[in-house]
Amino acid sequence: MSITQQYLLDSYRAAQHDERTPPAPGRQDWQVLREIRDYGRFRAVVEERPARGRVRAAVARLIRGSVARTPRPHH
Secondary structure, three states, rough: HHHHHHHHHHHHHHHOOOOOOEEEEEEOOHHHHHHHHHHHHHHHHHHOOOOOOHHHHHHHHHHHHHHHHHHOOOO
């Protein structure tokens, strides 16, 4: 059963029992991502690590490393 089918079934059941319908799938994805980010920052502070820029710095290191290792085409 897909997410959409499950949502429709849950909405139908809620309507039959005069209850609130559940939120549409994907409606709260950004909020969840923000909460995960905030939790990561909180854990960093509690563990006395830098709270900002860790992911960006890691991606930058990966990009710099992959660019340095890629062979240049010979003309």
